[in-house]
Amino acid sequence: MNVLLTGSNGYIGRRLKQKLIEKEDINLRLFVRDKKILSSKKHKNIEVVEGDTFDKEKLKIALKDIDIAYYLVHSLNNENYKELDKISAQNFIDIAKECGVKRVIYLGGLGVKNENTSEHLLSRLETGEILSSRKEVQNIWIRAGVIIGSGSTSFEIIRNLTEKLPIMTTPKWVETKAQPIGVDDVIAYLLESLYIKEKDNLVVDIGSEQLTYKEMMLQSAKALGLKRVIIPLPFLTINISSYWLNLFTPVPFGVAKALIEGLKSEVIIQNDNAKKYYPNIIPTKFIDAVKQAVVVIQQNQVISRWSDNLGKDWNKDHSKEIADAIFLDRKEFDISNIPKEKVYASFISIGGKNGWFEFDFLWEIRGFIDKMIGGVGLKRGRRDQYNLRIGDSLDFWKVVDIKKNERLLLFAQMKLPGRAWLEFKIKDNKLIQTAYYYPKGLFGRIYWYSLVPIHYFVFKNMISNIVKKAKSS
Incomplete structure (x- = not known):
């Protein structure tokens, strides 16, 4: 048949x-x-x-x-x-x-x-x-x-x-x-x-x-x-x-x-x-x-979720749009003394009940604002607390690419005056964490600049805690 x-x-x-x-x-x-x-x-x-x-x-x-x-x-x-x-x-x-x-x-x-x-x-x-x-x-x-x-x-x-x-x-x-x-x-x-x-x-x-x-x-x-x-x-x-x-x-x-x-x-x-x-x-x-x-x-055995296919434009090639991103926030950390498998396991466990490290309250505020204006918010969480696959929802992000022990790329599904991505990449004994943003109009640029001080603390804290977690695992 x-x-x-x-x-x-x-x-x-x-x-x-x-x-x-x-x-x-x-x-x-x-x-x-x-x-x-x-x-x-x-x-x-x-x-x-x-x-x-x-x-x-x-x-x-x-x-x-x-x-x-x-x-x-x-x-x-x-x-x-x-x-x-x-x-x-x-x-x-x-x-x-x-x-x-x-x-x-x-x-x-x-x-x-x-x-x-x-x-x-x-x-x-x-x-x-x-x-x-x-x-x-x-x-x-x-x-x-x-x-x-x-x-x-x-x-x-x-x-x-x-x-x-x-x-x-x-x-x-x-x-x-x-x-x-x-x-x-x-x-x-x-x-x-x-x-x-x-x-x-x-x-x-x-x-x-x-x-x-x-x-x-x-x-x-x-x-x-x-x-x-x-x-x-x-x-x-x-x-x-x-x-x-x-x-x-x-x-x-x-x-x-x-x-x-x-x-x-x-x-x-x-x-x-x-x-x-x-x-x-x-x-x-x-x-x-x-x-x-x-x-x-x-038992952490959820096969599928209602949000697996939710949202527009997530299931396409994002490489060109990322290359065209106007604003970047890039952080690098030397991981030559840590097995890359542990670093990978650390950054793919982010979000959901596991949280976003020390500035969770800022993510919660952003998620609440997103909910109030009709977005998806943070409450979607994760399908699995330890593993991810392409198409998974991760709070107000969507997993659009993942390569074992190498890369995780998230596409923002929150309400934004533009388009945003968050990437974790292991390359040449370094963990490279990059936030990409392509603004829409003047308001999109104002939005990015207004968050620069917050991004400095949030993203710096994030990469250091990912490495810290990998070292202790």
Whole structure:
């Protein structure tokens, strides 16, 4: 069986890819925007095609000789994502038909079209309809609502609110019903969809027990061993609620607003096809899914996070832009008496719970300001406290290049009047730490000059503490 996986670097895609790699009865092909994100060691026996769903010629290469294709693509990071999603889905199903693909498996959102349907959910529903429009290609449309697992958007929000707020004032929509599902169960349905005997299009609604969002938060508190009080207030608007989530959770304002808008609609199962066609899958209860997610985080085994593909322009070649940077802050430190492996381990452990050394409070202030103006802030933390990979979020940075025992390059995703990078590089027995900045207009230059005194202390302290940590390890 020849299988194509799109979206393999996303939250669900990474986890599904890991399972597909283990299957001996399929030949796996990945369709990715950027090959460098993939580990050469893990993907050496997998065919990879580089491109995107807006390039029909690349799609033809990706879908050639494919039996079954997974469609895990969305354009939510773009302002006009609804139109882009339509174009993407139409291109994909048209080329799938042309290439003789037998089945497309799509993971979409649970819900129905009505006056309360959010723009985001509406887009997911329309994508499913487009993928079901070619009778020559069967579409198995898996529809899930709130996905609970380590690193999922829903879980991160619920966990952060529950841990940080003993008393929560919430909008009236917390009484809306939903049917959450554990991420492992989602993967199980997607995998089993390879082997379904049904030949016609199939819509499969998946989920565990029906719960209100209030009940989810209370059950999460119980799973975490906490007692919480929730007070719904009818006057909390979408914008106020979005700022509330933006402040107390890792998600930025845009994502928070899309999620809050979705709370107005019930996301409950509309058919029994999950039981009929997938009788061996029994969804995990919500509270158990929360407990499992917590264990994975505690064991530092998080495979993927909601923010893996968040943000524009991070997954491209940054070398030219860095070369064009107008402002630099470069520090060097002699490390000839320290194994470079230890120095590397020291600088890739920076950020998240590990902090940014002695001036953490300054980073916290910058992160808070970023949150207040709609940025990502510092609360995203790290997926793994010891290791990094390309695409990982690191507080308000993104890992755009990493070479073992040699280099780490971070791209700034905070709100800035320009573009910024932070690089750690081992070369000629020296650790070279460089902040690059390309300003936008006059304000961009004022911004840089105003921070020069702070940069002097922060960056000088940073490199010396990286070396100090390496020496003591």
